[in-house]
Amino acid sequence: MTFKRVVVTGLGALTPIGNDVATYWNNLAAGVSGAGPITKFDASKFRTQFACEVKGLDVTQYIPRQEARKMDAFTHYALIATEQAVQDANLNLETLDRNKVGVIWGSGIGGLKSFEDEMIEYAKGDGTPRINPFFIVRMIADSASGQISMKYGFRGTNYVTVSACASTNNAIIDAFNYIRLGRLNMCVVGGSEAAVTKAGIGGFNANRALSERNDSPETASRPYDKDRDGFVMGEGAGSIILEEYEHAQARGAKIYAELIGGGMSSDAYHITAPHPEGLGAFLAMQDALNDAGIAPESIDYINTHGTSTPIGDPQELKAIHQLFGEHSFKMNISSTKSMTGHLLGAAGAVEAIACIKAIEHQIVPPTINHFTEDGEIDSRFNLTFNTAQARPLTTVMSNAFGFGGHNAIVIFRKLS
């Protein structure tokens, strides 16, 4: 059977380096770090006291206060980024067949702070439960996709994918499949996360995943640098309108890029550590290339998972080298987490947007904070250190891997 083509027609972003897509992209291209001391709670007793927070956001500009207080921040972020994407896609909600518009969202955790706050309150009492009636709906991860569907009346497929830091890429791939099979005309995809909380920072500190470079937050996220010491927690959301190509053409939509492939695999190895030879990453990238029906040499740029952890970074590169051979030294590679921090379940969302904007502007955003070469990392890779690089970009790949061994890869191409 022939698959339908799937294109990107709208973008929205709420990130630690910009509360809209234009600001986000400008700061990505300029190499700006979003890290700073944690303001959301008193972190003075935590091993890590900094993060990449969303800044200067007035939620009530987008969501009435009465509605907002019934939602966790990760749902606020989802609604805000999606409002931008819906505007950007220039959708006419009156004429659109909204029964054929889905929402598939990614979140690694869901309403972590809502859970935390409620249980802290409970612990203060005598054991009598006085749980707020909105507690569950604030907390559950699928409230984000549910709220988006209610706001716009999108009555197609609706759910949330949970695969830790691969969540959004799984959401994108699911939507890709529904649209190319003709099951949906359009789908809002993306992801949001709001885990800069006591439990989030404390929990990732406890499993030693976070950087503890408290004296220099802005340089802490340093993928591929010899002295990298863990990831920097980020938060925010990215929202993308995926649309069937002919549907987009018929309504005269602006088309950013085409989504041409998705690949998935599991490490089946360890709950946090990646496979030592990067086997899962290799299989997922290979699967994505096969799905797209393209040769490895077609890839011009990979936006890596590259979280700035000692073990993860080189293993991903090992897998890239194994799959792409000599071509892995000819393409550009960068980790934009050096600027945004790691948005966990939303990482794939903001990184897909980085890839799509990279194609639009023909610019590869950099891996900032490279100071010292790591002898373990082959110096022939072009890791786009410290400053953006202009180059012709046709086909780009975005990698995401999650605790649990989940790997999900997407490939975007300039529309031909």
Added chain:
Amino acid sequence: MSDIAEKVKKIIVEKLGVEESEVTPEASFTNDLGADSLDTVELIMEFEKEFNLPIPDDEAEKISTVGLAIEYLEKHIGK
């Protein structure tokens, strides 16, 4: 207006996002003030917390208007 009535009004304005002028004794939480069933449960819980008074479920179900809430609380507080 009693202290209790003032506090009740304040909670309703805060939780339901309505204007103070709308919070009349006859106003029904669901029909006039836009509350859904979960909002109503939350309101009752806020009253319980504010006045440190447990309200049994069968009593809570009958508290459907601003006036009935004030009346119930005035009757049971301090006894």
